Amino acid sequence: MLFRSIGEGARALFNARLRSQAVPCSCGSQVSECPFWKDIIREIDSETEKFGREKIRIPYLPLLMGPIKPRTFQNQFQQFLSKTEELYKLVAKNAGCKVIVDSSKNPPHAFMLSQIPGMDLYVVHLVRDPRGVISSWSKPKKYLKRLSVKRVILNLLSFNFLSELLRRYAKGYLLIRYEDLVHNPPETLKKIANFVNEDAKDLDFLEKTRARIGVQHLLASNPDKYTQGWISIEEQTWNLSRQKHLLVSLMTFPLLYRYRYPFSKTFFYEN
Numbered sequence: 561m562l563f564r565s566i567g568e569g570a571r572a573l574f575n576a577r578l579r580s581q582a583v584p585c586s587c588g589s590q591v592s593e594c595p596f597w598k599d600i601i602r603e604i605d606s607e608t609e610k611f612g613r614e615k616i617r618i619p620y621l622p623l624l625m626g627p628i629k630p631r632t633f634q635n636q637f638q639q640f641l642s643k644t645e646e647l648y649k650l651v652a653k654n655a656g657c658k659v660i661v662d663s664s665k666n667p668p669h670a671f672m673l674s675q676i677p678g679m680d681l682y683v684v685h686l687v688r689d690p691r692g693v694i695s696s697w698s699k700p701k702k703y704l705k706r707l708s709v710k711r712v713i714l715n716l717l718s719f720n721f722l723s724e725l726l727r728r729y730a731k732g733y734l735l736i737r738y739e740d741l742v743h744n745p746p747e748t749l750k751k752i753a754n755f756v757n758e759d760a761k762d763l764d765f766l767e768k769t770r771a772r773i774g775v776q777h778l779l780a781s782n783p784d785k786y787t788q789g790w791i792s793i794e795e796q797t798w799n800l801s802r803q804k805h806l807l808v809s810l811m812t813f814p815l816l817y818r819y820r821y822p823f824s825k826t827f828f829y830e831n
Contacts, residue, residue: 562758564657567778567785570669573604573647574612578780582703586778586785596777600650608643611636616668618718624671637675645676659756663781667722674729682756683730685723688738689821690716690812691805695798702783709804713811720815732756737819742795745769769793 567586572578579601585594592598615637616624623629629637651660664670674681693716697707707715727733734755741748746766753760765772770792778785800808809816809823816823 562657562761563659563661563753564651564655565661565663565776565778566651566655567662567776568664568780569651569660569662570616570644570673571664571666572779573601574609574616576609576613583780586776586781588786591779594777596654597779600647600654603643603647603650605643607636608640611640612644615640616672618666618668618722621668621671621722624668641672641676644672645678648673648676648679659758665719667719667726670723670726671729674726681730682732683723683726683734684752684755685720685726685733685735686738686741687720687735687815687819690815691800691808692738692796692798694804694808695800696796704783709808713808716812716815720818735819739795742769742793745771745793 568578572583572591579591583591585591585597587594587596589595592601615633623633624637648660652658662669662673670681670683673679690713694709694712697712698709700706724733732755734752736748736752746763746768749763749766750760753763765774770790772790773788775788776785805824813823815821
């Protein structure tokens, strides 16, 4: 197998709460009992988990990215990177893969991976129309809680800005729009495969706008990860009131302009 997705691995490996009974592995097992993850989890000591949970976060990015760090912090960071490298080697060995796909999304985790000498980081920056993101987070789904409009907009602005900042640290950077992905999955995935200098021979699970999903071992991420069998790939509809549509459009205008989304629409999606 060339590619293996592990869900939000970099985020969940160092956060025991995300590996709790509320968020099992996508295979259906608790992470501590999952045949893929259980031995890997045992290798994570308390100091490594604490540093990852507390320090690999946006407020610490200036310190993490800065050229000068306090000696104690620098030593802890280097030890953390060494342990993370060991964990990802175990993941690759267990999966028998060459490319690990990690969808943690939070830029500090990607920056952390870029600092591991034995790892090549390629950033696939997936964006979506902010109005669609707002609509999606307005509806709770299993263990994912509803988020306020303010919280989602702050996340959108900070995550997208910092994701673009990762260009200077990654071996490669590729921007993909969600709308382009769902309208033409085969071509978009081939583009991503070529981006990491691999061919698309692993795409035999894909047929135009549907995909065959088998048993996976994804950490955290969307509850839809439990789906198996053939699934349709289509753009999710969204619905906002005119007032909220205007408000969100104004507050996210830099993203609309940057990623080529129209400021206004002549229609509204219906659920």
